[in-house]
Amino acid sequence: MARDAFKQLEASLLFCPQCRVATPVRKRLLLVLPQGNKFDYLCSQCGSICGDKIEPERPEDRRLM
Ligand SMILES: [Zn+2]
Structure with a gap:
């Protein structure tokens, strides 16, 4: 089965x-x-942080900064 690969x-x-x-x-x-x-994005090879991202919880979220 290829579920893990998926x-x-x-x-x-x-x-x-x-x-x-x-x-x-x-x-x-x-x-x-x-x-x-x-969220942090961690490298699956070495575990380093490759980036981060803020995902708005609300779909109607607006950037007011
Ligand atoms: Zn790495």
């Missing part, structure tokens, strides 16, 4: 500063902020 394919590729290549990343909930949830 799960890995869900991860997006990000450039890892440690590996110096684009690697599959794991998403990890880091913080819950008033404007949304902040």
